[in-house]
Amino acid sequence: MEVRRSLVVNATPLEMRIALLENGQLCELFIERTTQVSQVGDVYKGRVAKLLQGMQSAFVAIGGAKDGFLYLDEPETHRLEPMPADRPARSLERAPRPEPLLRDERNGEHVAD
Structure with missing residues (x-):
């Protein structure tokens, strides 16, 4: 099922x-x-506890009472590529998207973001 x-x-x-x-x-x-101190934006090392393939996200065990929620686009995937000399200096290009982070074999692996 x-x-x-x-x-x-x-x-x-x-x-x-x-x-x-x-x-x-x-x-x-x-x-x-x-009114509470936010944990959003903090850096944690954790272990993938549960993959959610349909939502391209995961719950990551970070040592707290609850697992952290990690969406696919949250890890730093935006990298600036060197620009060719014939391009204007104002042009910024986005690097090619990396391989998907969420594969079944990642379940239980350690991650840091």
Whole structure:
């Protein structure tokens, strides 16, 4: 039986709530309040706990009570390439997109971002 996963996000000026549902049942819940110190933007070393192929994301065990949520575009994938001499100096090009981060064999591997 295939597991149906969905991500539900609800944000207000004072609070953001993100819920992961599996077959309609709550599996993970993340709540961030503006009155609390944010962990967003901090650097952690962790281990992939659960891959979510359909959403191109993963939950990463970072040593806290709850696993961290990592979306595919969150790791630094934007690199500036050297510009050819015949291009204007204002031109910035995006590097080719790297190989997908989320492959089944990554489950349990250590990651840092």
